[in-house]
Amino acid sequence: MDQRIDIDWTACEGHGLCAELLPEHITLDEWGYPLVDGTPLPARAVKRARRAASDCPVLAFKLGTSHEGARGTARSAPTGPRMTERLHRP
Numbered sequence: 001m002d003q004r005i006d007i008d009w010t011a012c013e014g015h016g017l018c019a020e021l022l023p024e025h026i027t028l029d030e031w032g033y034p035l036v037d038g039t040p041l042p043a044r045a046v047k048r049a050r051r052a053a054s055d056c057p058v059l060a061f062k063l064g065t066s067h068e069g070a071r072g073t074a075r076s077a078p079t080g081p082r083m084t085e086r087l088h089r090p
Contacts, residue, residue, distance in 0.1 A: 001065045002040030002041070002065065003040065003041045003046050003049065003063050003064070003065060004038075004039075004040055004041065004063070004064050004065070005018075005022075005025060005026065005036045005041065005049065005061070005062075005063065005064075006061075006062045006063070006064045007034055007036060007060055007061060007062070008059075008060040008061075008062065009060075011058045011059065011060035012033060012034065012058065012060035012061075013057070013058050013060070014028075014031055014032035014033040014034075015032070015056070015057050015058070016028050016032050016034070017052065017055055017056060017057070018034050018052045018056060018061045019034055021048050021049075021051060021052040021055070022045060022048055022049060022052055024045070025037050025039070025041065025045065025049075034061075041063075046063075049063055050063065
């Protein structure tokens with residue numbers, strides 16, 4: 001079982017604390033929202049990831065487990081024209 005980062009995009013407000021605690025796994029986009037690399041966390045990063053989950057101001061950062069070969073990969077931040085269209089509609 002691998003530990004993976006999961007972000008609740010409806011709760012995330014882009015505070016950026018997670019990127020400060022796990023810079024090798026999370027970067028921030030131009031608006032301050034996390035971009036997750038999707039790789040399993042190494043054992044040495046799990047303690048910091050748990051701290052990031054507990055310190056997240058809106059509890060949007062979560063740790064999940066995945067089994068090798070399980071469906072899909074960790075989700076990254078929503079991007080692309082569809083997201084842009086939703087943000088700019090009158």
